[in-house]
Amino acid sequence: MRKDLPQEQLNQLNELKETQEKVSNGWIDYWLDYSAFDTWQFWLNVSFIIIPLVVLYLLIDKKRVFLLGFYGFNIHAWMVYTDAIGTRYNFFEYPYKAVPFLPIHVGIDTSLVPVLFILLYQWILKNKKNFYLYNFGLILFLSFIFKPIIVAHHLFHLKNGANYFYVFLLYVFVVLFSRAITNVFLHLNSKAIVSEAE
Numbered sequence: 001m002r003k004d005l006p007q008e009q010l011n012q013l014n015e016l017k018e019t020q021e022k023v024s025n026g027w028i029d030y031w032l033d034y035s036a037f038d039t040w041q042f043w044l045n046v047s048f049i050i051i052p053l054v055v056l057y058l059l060i061d062k063k064r065v066f067l068l069g070f071y072g073f074n075i076h077a078w079m080v081y082t083d084a085i086g087t088r089y090n091f092f093e094y095p096y097k098a099v100p101f102l103p104i105h106v107g108i109d110t111s112l113v114p115v116l117f118i119l120l121y122q123w124i125l126k127n128k129k130n131f132y133l134y135n136f137g138l139i140l141f142l143s144f145i146f147k148p149i150i151v152a153h154h155l156f157h158l159k160n161g162a163n164y165f166y167v168f169l170l171y172v173f174v175v176l177f178s179r180a181i182t183n184v185f186l187h188l189n190s191k192a193i194v195s196e197a198e
Contacts, residue, residue, distance in 0.1 A: 002048040024101070031100030041096035041155065048107025049098060052115035060120050070185065072118035074178035082170050091162040095154050108150070113142065116174065135175050143168035 006011070035042055060068055083104040087090045094105040104110065120138055124131050142166050152154045158164070 024126070027048060028100050031097060035096040037098070042098060044155070045096060045105070045107045047108040050116035052112045056115045056118060059119060059122075061126070064122065064125065067182070067186070068118050068122055071081055071121055071178060071182045072114045074181050075117045076110055078174040078177055080104055082174060083109045086162070086170075089160075091158070091160055092168070093157045093159060095157065095192065104154070116142075117178075128185045131179065139168060139171040139175065142171055 004010075058092070087094070087103045097105060099106045117137060120134060121131070125130070126135055126188075147156060147164055147167050151158065158167075
């Protein structure tokens with residue numbers, strides 16, 4: 001039997017949905033005015049999506065494609081979550097986007113950054129290098145060189161006390177958590193292989 005929500009709760013829910021719809025429509029209007037097909041920023045953002053994926057397709061080690069893809073998808077997923085939280089709570093913003101329907105930046109943190117970490121992980125595995133040392137280097141580059149460059153071109157803004165050190169910590173969290181999840185699944189897979197062999 002269906003029980004209706006209390007009227008006060010329904011009123012607040014409807015108010016939030018109406019506000020969300022107005023904000024979403026506002027973002028589309030803003031995008032059409034300042035960030036659509038007739039801006040160089042739109043095409044740069046599209047290139048942040050497409051070029052890394054093409055490079056990944058050409059360079060990925062086909063023998064390790066599932067491991068690298070799983071690790072990269074972890075990076076992608078956690079970047080989306082941290083990006084969504086950061087934009088929702090106004091710690092950072094993207095004045096120019098390729099896709100106006102999403103609060104996140106589809107190009108940088110969901111394509112370019114994961115691909116960089118995938119290719120680095122592939123290189124580390126192939127050359128038996130220290131995972132943490134080389135990822136630390138890439139994180140430093142992204143946090144303190146790449147992000148300031150895109151801030152200077154108004155592709156990314158830090159707000160409400162957020163700074164590059166916070167960006168650095170977010171990247172550290174994402175990489176370490178993605179590596180930990182990947183290692184758990186590798187461990188489970190090796191246990192399954194051992195069980196099958198017995």
